[in-house]
Amino acid sequence: MEPIIELIYGVPIVGLVAQLIGYLVAILPDIAPIVYRAAIPIGFAALCGVMCERSGVVNIGIEGTMLVAAFVGWAAGVFLIPVLGEGDPGQVFGVTPAILVAFLLAILSGLIVAAVHAWLSISVKADQIIAGTIINIAAFGITGYLNTLIAKSSPSGAGAFTKFEPPEALTEIPFVGWIFEMFLAQGPIGMSLLVIVIAFQVFLFRSRWGLRTRSVGEHPRAAETVGINVIALRYRNVIVAGGLAALGGAFLSLEVTGSFQQGMTAGRGFIGLAAMIIGRWTPLGAFGAALLFASSTAIGQSIGFAPPPGELGTVLGQLPTQFWDALPYLVTIVVLAGVVGKSIPPAADGQPYEREAAT
Amino acid sequence: MSARLRQAWDIVALPVISIVLSVIVGSVVIIVSNWLVAGEIQPGLAVDAYKALIEGSIGSFNAVVSTLVAATPLILGGLSVGLAFKGGLFNIGVQGQFLMGALGAVIVGVMVRESPPLIAIPLSLMAGMLVGAIYGFIPGFLKATSGAHEVVTTIMLNFIAIAILAAMVGGPLKVPASPQPITLDVGNAALPVIFGRNGHIGIVYAMLMAIVYGWLLFRTTRGFEIRTAGANPDAARYAGMSPRRIIVWTMSAAGLLAGFAGATELLGVNHYMTASYGTTVGFDSIAVALLGRTSPLGIVVAGLIFGGMRAGAPAMQITAGVPAELVGVIQATILFFLVASPVIQRIFRLKSAKVAIEETGTFAKTYGSETVAR
Numbered sequence: 129m130e131p132i133i134e135l136i137y138g139v140p141i142v143g144l145v146a147q148l149i150g151y152l153v154a155i156l157p158d159i160a161p162i163v164y165r166a167a168i169p170i171g172f173a174a175l176c177g178v179m180c181e182r183s184g185v186v187n188i189g190i191e192g193t194m195l196v197a198a199f200v201g202w203a204a205g206v207f208l209i210p211v212l213g214e215g216d217p218g219q220v221f222g223v224t225p226a227i228l229v230a231f232l233l234a235i236l237s238g239l240i241v242a243a244v245h246a247w248l249s250i251s252v253k254a255d256q257i258i259a260g261t262i263i264n265i266a267a268f269g270i271t272g273y274l275n276t277l278i279a280k281s282s283p284s285g286a287g288a289f290t291k292f293e294p295p296e297a298l299t300e301i302p303f304v305g306w307i308f309e310m311f312l313a314q315g316p317i318g319m320s321l322l323v324i325v326i327a328f329q330v331f332l333f334r335s336r337w338g339l340r341t342r343s344v345g346e347h348p349r350a351a352e353t354v355g356i357n358v359i360a361l362r363y364r365n366v367i368v369a370g371g372l373a374a375l376g377g378a379f380l381s382l383e384v385t386g387s388f389q390q391g392m393t394a395g396r397g398f399i400g401l402a403a404m405i406i407g408r409w410t411p412l413g414a415f416g417a418a419l420l421f422a423s424s425t426a427i428g429q430s431i432g433f434a435p436p437p438g439e440l441g442t443v444l445g446q447l448p449t450q451f452w453d454a455l456p457y458l459v460t461i462v463v464l465a466g467v468v469g470k471s472i473p474p475a476a477d478g479q480p481y482e483r484e485a486a487t
Numbered sequence: 488m489s490a491r492l493r494q495a496w497d498i499v500a501l502p503v504i505s506i507v508l509s510v511i512v513g514s515v516v517i518i519v520s521n522w523l524v525a526g527e528i529q530p531g532l533a534v535d536a537y538k539a540l541i542e543g544s545i546g547s548f549n550a551v552v553s554t555l556v557a558a559t560p561l562i563l564g565g566l567s568v569g570l571a572f573k574g575g576l577f578n579i580g581v582q583g584q585f586l587m588g589a590l591g592a593v594i595v596g597v598m599v600r601e602s603p604p605l606i607a608i609p610l611s612l613m614a615g616m617l618v619g620a621i622y623g624f625i626p627g628f629l630k631a632t633s634g635a636h637e638v639v640t641t642i643m644l645n646f647i648a649i650a651i652l653a654a655m656v657g658g659p660l661k662v663p664a665s666p667q668p669i670t671l672d673v674g675n676a677a678l679p680v681i682f683g684r685n686g687h688i689g690i691v692y693a694m695l696m697a698i699v700y701g702w703l704l705f706r707t708t709r710g711f712e713i714r715t716a717g718a719n720p721d722a723a724r725y726a727g728m729s730p731r732r733i734i735v736w737t738m739s740a741a742g743l744l745a746g747f748a749g750a751t752e753l754l755g756v757n758h759y760m761t762a763s764y765g766t767t768v769g770f771d772s773i774a775v776a777l778l779g780r781t782s783p784l785g786i787v788v789a790g791l792i793f794g795g796m797r798a799g800a801p802a803m804q805i806t807a808g809v810p811a812e813l814v815g816v817i818q819a820t821i822l823f824f825l826v827a828s829p830v831i832q833r834i835f836r837l838k839s840a841k842v843a844i845e846e847t848g849t850f851a852k853t854y855g856s857e858t859v860a861r
Contacts, residue, residue, distance in 0.1 A: 188638065207523075254826045257577055257638050258777070262822045265770050269815025273516070276810035277524050398642050405639065448658055454650035457643040464635035 137438075147440040152427070155434075157306035159426040164310045165384075166422035167415075168318045169194065169393070172376030173400020174407065174414035175328060179369035181409060182332065183362045184345040184476040185249050186256040189263030190373045191397025193241045197377030199271040201234035202388035203278055205286025214287075221316045222290035227382065230286040234378040235371050241267065242370020246363050253480035264397075272390050288386035289315040315383040317375055321415075324372070328411040341365055345474035348481045358481045373397065402460040409474060421456035428452025500837050502778055502785075505824035506792075508831075510537070513817045517809055536809040543802025544795035550802075552683035556756065558794025559689040560585070563748035564772030565790050566693075566700045567623075567741040569781035571637075573704060574737035575717035580626060580641025581745040582769025583648035584619045588746025589753040590652050591618030593670050593760045594660065596753070600674025607676035612750050619746010620739045622648070627738025631731035637738065645769065656762040668762035678755040687755035694787065696744065701783035713737055745772070771797075774818050777825055793818060 137143045173190045180187040208226040215224030248259035294312035299305045332338040343351040348358045407413025435441040514533035564581045571578035592615035599607040626640040657668035678687040704710035716723040716733045779785030800811035
């Protein structure tokens with residue numbers, strides 16, 4: 129085996145690719161948990177996008193929805209701690225009453241923000257992209273304002289969920305142990321992502337709700353003629369999708385940090401949109417794209433930390449680290465431009481539904 | 488009311504009502520949030536805050552100067568978004584074009600920092616405009632050739648711009664002796680200060696650009712084509728215009744304006760660049776274009792209003808203790824009321840008032856379509 133690998137590595141260009149693959153396989157177990165953790169908020173944002181756009185509503189306000197949820201998750205804790213007390217961290221995930229209530233309020237805030245977007249997009253029939261832009265501007269403004277106001281006395285929030293510690297018997301299994309580590313060594317929000325992705329995928333393509341949602345996104349008029357209430361379904365889906373985005377936001381403030389920083393979503397809502405596009409508007413695809421995007425940054429960091437040996441190391445060492453940050457966006461543009469495999473949105477995406485007037 | 492007055496009121500009614508309502512919402516936010524945090528209701532706080540805000544934006548000569556300085560990139564960015572709006576395109580990429588324009592200006596500015604200002608300044612400004620135009624050309628070209636929606640591509644390009652900027656400032660442009668990633672000063676390429684302590688000439692450029700914008704849109708064939716393509720792409724095509732060419736041209740021109748905004752900001756205010764150089768001009772420009780309803784005069788006025796709010800916000804935070812971010816809240820509320828204008832019209836019985844911007848009804852509608860017809 130060894131001599132064959134050595135031989136392949138020696139071939140120009142092809143050898144470099146082989147070396148890169150070899151390097152990636154070697155670092156995979158180490159970076160996998162980091163990658164999954166980084167992919168969680170992106171994944172939730174992407175799922176939110178899938179649910180909205182499959183119903184025919186463009187939502188570029190995901191970033192803002194996440195930001196509000198992240199803020200509420202922290203700020204609610206600030207007000208709850210004096211009422212509910214610190215509480216004893218539970219056995220599982222270190223849950224305290226304050227964390228739990230703060231979490232629920234964060235989700236609620238996401239639903240409310242999404243309801244505003246739904247109202248503007250579906251009832252007012254405003255341009256959905258402008259509506260989403262306003263959600264983003266408003267979220268940035270109001271969270272920044274309240275954060276400055278509350279943070280004056282530098283209070284602490286409710287704290288954060290802790291990670292689950294999977295038994296060593298699982299994580300120490302040779303070759304596949306890291307997979308358990310990746311998915312199980314997470315907090316409750318992180319763990320739920322995988323479950324939600326699978327459930328969403330099944331429901332979208334195998335249930336009555338899924339069929340109706342897809343028909344409303346592709347051809348709302350036809351959907352209405354068979355008795356589906358287009359307006360109601362769109363409202364419901366956009367609002368529920370807001371809850372998904374809120375999970376991503378709550379993950380940042382209630383699972384990663386336990387605190388809030390101005391603009392802490394840092395564009396993850398927009399990367400989620402890109403993941404949705406690369407994943408061709410399917411939950412599973414979007415999740416996969418989120419993992420790929422998250423791995424780009426992780427690979428960049430890994431190269432800076434422990435560069436691969438030999439020729440490959442010299443080549444990669446010349447790339448600025450920012451290249452790896454920008455790679456997901458470049459890939460998205462390339463895919464959108466149809467260079468590699470065209471990604472086509474639902475046909476009625478972005479178009480407000482106008483009921484036919486009864487005459 | 489005379490007919491002329493009536494006409495004028497129809498145009499400004501919705502923006503004015505939106506601003507008034509937003510100021511009211513802003514006061515409610517101030518009083519309620521203060522009550523939540525401090526535990527007492529102070530109705531006077533809102534008045535104090537607005538007084539400080541106005542004082543800080545037009546209360547003194549220095550305040551007026553800082554308002555004009557803050558308004559400069561907003562007006563140029565607003566013109567960029569407005570031009571795209573007119574052509575039925577949503578340029579959400581002002582942020583990226585602005586950063587690339589600033590980067591282009593700093594690269595050339597550092598190279599010519601020893602040359603006489605009369606050579607250095609135009610060269611650096613043109614470099615910023617050129618790089619901005621190229622950065623606007625990309626999404627325009629992609630939309631024209633493959634139908635890739637400009638909203639998504641420009642958002643992606645915004646993030647790519649941040650990465651390019653950080654890589655350049657941390658790499659080839661970095662001052663070798665400096666521990667931090669930072670570029671050299673642009674030296675003689677810095678824009679001259681024409682009034683006060685820091686009132687650079689940029690505001691004059693912005694006003695001139697607003698005039699060029701109005702002339703281009705309403706006095707030239709190209710402008711007529713842009714407006715036709717924006718209002719009705721099919722009609723434009725039947726009239727023998729090429730929607731694809733117009734898209735590429737409009738996005739490039741919008742990129743040029745945003746790049747110009749970045750170049751003036753860098754050469755007029757910052758004079759050098761750090762790796763974390765960022766801006767909020769991207770989203771603010773959208774607000775300016777919407778409030779100014781894409782008209783040149785409207786954009787200048789809206790830019791001055793938002794610029795004044797940005798300039799006065801620190802004073803408000805210091806004297807009244809109300810966080811400067813309140814400006815963002817008011818800005819978003821104004822936009823909210825503008826977008827919800829059908830509802831506002833019904834409530835205030837403004838049947839004849841002009842709806843925000845007609846062209847903005849088309850962005851999301853083309854989101855699901857694949858390609859632009861030839």
